[in-house]
Structure formats: structure tokens, C-alpha cells
Amino acid sequence: MSAPCVIFDLDGTLIDSVPAIHAISNTVLREMGLAELSEPKVRSFVGKGVPNLVRQLLIASGKDPDGPLFAQAEAALLAHYETDLEGNTPYPFVIEALDQLSEMGCALAICTNKPLKPAEAVLDYLGLRERFTLVLGGDSLPSRKPDPEMLRACHVRLGGGPMVYVGDSEVDAQTAENANAPFVLYTEGYRHTPVQDLPHQVAFADYRMLPGIIGRFQKDTA
Structure with missing residues (x-):
């Protein structure tokens, strides 16, 4: 599995x-x-x-x-x-969830429209960078989300296999749909659309729930 x-x-x-x-x-x-x-x-x-x-x-x-x-x-x-990195903060229990996912054997990556250097700068500032195998920014490829190429390239560079995309917004939901990828929606971010109107497989509001959600995906793909 x-x-x-x-x-x-x-x-x-x-x-x-x-x-x-x-x-x-x-x-x-x-x-x-x-x-x-x-x-x-x-x-x-x-x-x-x-x-x-x-x-x-x-x-x-x-x-x-x-x-x-x-x-x-x-x-x-x-x-x-x-x-100017002050004012950036991880959401509650993000670090604990990332560490638990790593213990489960999950390869972790970031696919963001934020340019790569600022993305890596803020990850370093928050002590998160080392938890991710790969970071792709909005200037890493010729296109950016919701074009699915960013997500697909990230997946390929991680070695392929089962994959889940976690995001918070309309752009993320569209990206996952365009890439035909399972989408897990974090509901406490920057979306403007009601949760029920965004295509997603699972929605969550507390990062303590995420390892269990990913564990269910793991069982479903076994």
C-alpha cells in the first residue's frame, strides 16, 4: 500500500x-x-x-x-x-499534520502561483521548507494554475503514483479538475465561493483531520 x-x-x-x-x-x-x-x-x-x-x-x-x-x-x-516576511503564519496544526504525513510515508510538495523565490523565502522564514521534497512557483513553468501543467509536473517530479492535491480556492479547485486529480479543500482560506459550490472530494477546517483524510485515500487506492 x-x-x-x-x-x-x-x-x-x-x-x-x-x-x-x-x-x-x-x-x-x-x-x-x-x-x-x-x-x-x-x-x-x-x-x-x-x-x-x-x-x-x-x-x-x-x-x-x-x-x-x-x-x-x-x-x-x-x-x-x-x-518583508513578517505577517506570514502557518494555519493551526499545519506543522503537526505535515510531520504526521511524512511519518506515513507521503512525499510532500508545494504547487503555488506565488513566485518561487518569495515562496521559498517564506517557507524558510517559517521553518517549513525542509518538510517538502519540491516547491514549484508561479514562475517555475511557462504557465500557472489553473493550467494543470504545474500540478502534473509536480506529480511527475515526485515520482508519480497516487496523488492528492490540497488547496483552498476556486483556482485550486479548477486546477485539480483540469488535472483530473483528487482535491481536498481547506475551508478556512481565501475562497469566495460556498464550499458546496466548489468541486472537491473532501473538505476540512482543521489540520488535525488531514492525516486521517489522506489515510482514507491511501486505503482507497490500495
């Missing part, structure tokens, strides 16, 4: 990063002479990668998202992303 590969989204799934992203976004806006935005507003922009975040910040500021400010804002955001 082989343990499944467990591939995770990052923001809104393993970590609550909105406080950090909100602070970084407002730092960039201030540097550009623009007004700050509220945390709920910035939260609504999270999940589709840095280019989308920058575009939404400019649109919300009344600026042309396709104009000359885009490159300036994107470069500033990426620079702060790698260094």
Missing part, C-alpha cells in the same frame, strides 16, 4: 499570508505615491499570481494596469516579497 503524494497550495492553504501581502502592497503603493488599500480589498486579489495582483492594485488605484506603472509596481512588489 503506497502512500500518496500530497501536493499543497501555499497561500490560504498552509499559511495565512494576507497580512504580509497587504502590508507589502501598501508599501509599494506608498512608494508610488498612491493611496493605501484595505486588507479585505487586497485579500480579494490573492491567488492568481503576482501579475494579477499588480494589475488589480493598479486598477483599484485608478491607474492603467497595462501602462508604464505595471513594471515598476511588479519589480517593487517582488523585491519586498522576498524580504
Whole structure:
């Protein structure tokens, strides 16, 4: 009975990063002479990668998202992303769940639309990086989620076999569906859609439940 590969989204799934992203976004806006935005507003922009975040910040500021400010804002955001790490926190019991999954023999990986260097920086900051065999970021391949290629590439690099994808959002649900992969939905992240309206195999709100959920997948694929 082989343990499944467990591939995770990052923001809104393993970590609550909105406080950090909100602070970084407002730092960039201030540097550009623009007004700050509220945390709920910035939260609504999270999940589709840095280019989308920058575009939404400019649109919300009344600026042309396709104009000359885009490159300036994107470069500033990426620079702060790698260094301004305060405000990122793991969700409760994430570390315990990851350690238990490793003890079960699961290979663990991250498939996130966050760029690779900022993703690895925050994982190092939180002491999580060593728990993952592989991290793929939004700039690791030519496409990003919900294109299924990221998830498929992650799965192949882990060696194939049974696989479960764990995420929190509409983008994650669509990615799993596009890749024809089992999807486990963490309900306490950044989704906007009611749980019942997102395609998923299992939903959970407490990371203490996850090892048991993965264990059931392991039995079903035996």
C-alpha cells in the first residue's frame, strides 16, 4: 500500500499570508505615491499570481494596469516579497499534520502561483521548507494554475503514483479538475465561493483531520 503524494497550495492553504501581502502592497503603493488599500480589498486579489495582483492594485488605484506603472509596481512588489516576511503564519496544526504525513510515508510538495523565490523565502522564514521534497512557483513553468501543467509536473517530479492535491480556492479547485486529480479543500482560506459550490472530494477546517483524510485515500487506492 503506497502512500500518496500530497501536493499543497501555499497561500490560504498552509499559511495565512494576507497580512504580509497587504502590508507589502501598501508599501509599494506608498512608494508610488498612491493611496493605501484595505486588507479585505487586497485579500480579494490573492491567488492568481503576482501579475494579477499588480494589475488589480493598479486598477483599484485608478491607474492603467497595462501602462508604464505595471513594471515598476511588479519589480517593487517582488523585491519586498522576498524580504518583508513578517505577517506570514502557518494555519493551526499545519506543522503537526505535515510531520504526521511524512511519518506515513507521503512525499510532500508545494504547487503555488506565488513566485518561487518569495515562496521559498517564506517557507524558510517559517521553518517549513525542509518538510517538502519540491516547491514549484508561479514562475517555475511557462504557465500557472489553473493550467494543470504545474500540478502534473509536480506529480511527475515526485515520482508519480497516487496523488492528492490540497488547496483552498476556486483556482485550486479548477486546477485539480483540469488535472483530473483528487482535491481536498481547506475551508478556512481565501475562497469566495460556498464550499458546496466548489468541486472537491473532501473538505476540512482543521489540520488535525488531514492525516486521517489522506489515510482514507491511501486505503482507497490500495
